[in-house]
Amino acid sequence: MPSRAARRLYKAVGRRGCFLLILGTGKTCWGISFLVDPPGDQGLELLTSMCSLQHWAWLWIICGLATLASAFLRVGRDGLGFLAALIPPTVWATAYTVAVITGDYSRGGFVAVWYLTSHVGVIMWAATVPEYSVPPAPRLTRRGTAT
Secondary structure, X not given: OOOHXXXXXXXXXXXXXXXXXXXXXXXXXXXXXXXXXXXXOOOOHHHHOOOOHHXXXXXXXXXXXXXXXXXXXXOOOOHHHHHHHHHHHHHHHHHHHHHHHHOOOOOHHHHHHHHHHHHHHHHHHHHHOOOXXXXXOOOEOOOOOEO
């Protein structure tokens, strides 16, 4: 049974907002993990040739916070959150794809497809889901009967 605070939060942000809250929290935490304990850069050489993964962590953190903040915007104005959520996994998928093409990381193709499907694809789908699916109201004829 959800708590009263959880129900109140859900009522304030709706389905799309809940999705943005979850995404934003996850992306922010993922970015912080790169600061706290940076992983190896296998497959991410395209990124690390420009700057360290600790610097790239800020991409995840900033986009995560923008996604999280967008959860509190009205439907129709929350698009920035979905756009912000798309950026980091798209950058990572691109880096892994380049790593496959250059021969640096043969497994990178699978990781890129994972980012493109479980992140980018899901975010793009969720961005198109209306807050509430309401069937259109029946049209009335001149006689007052529904068609």
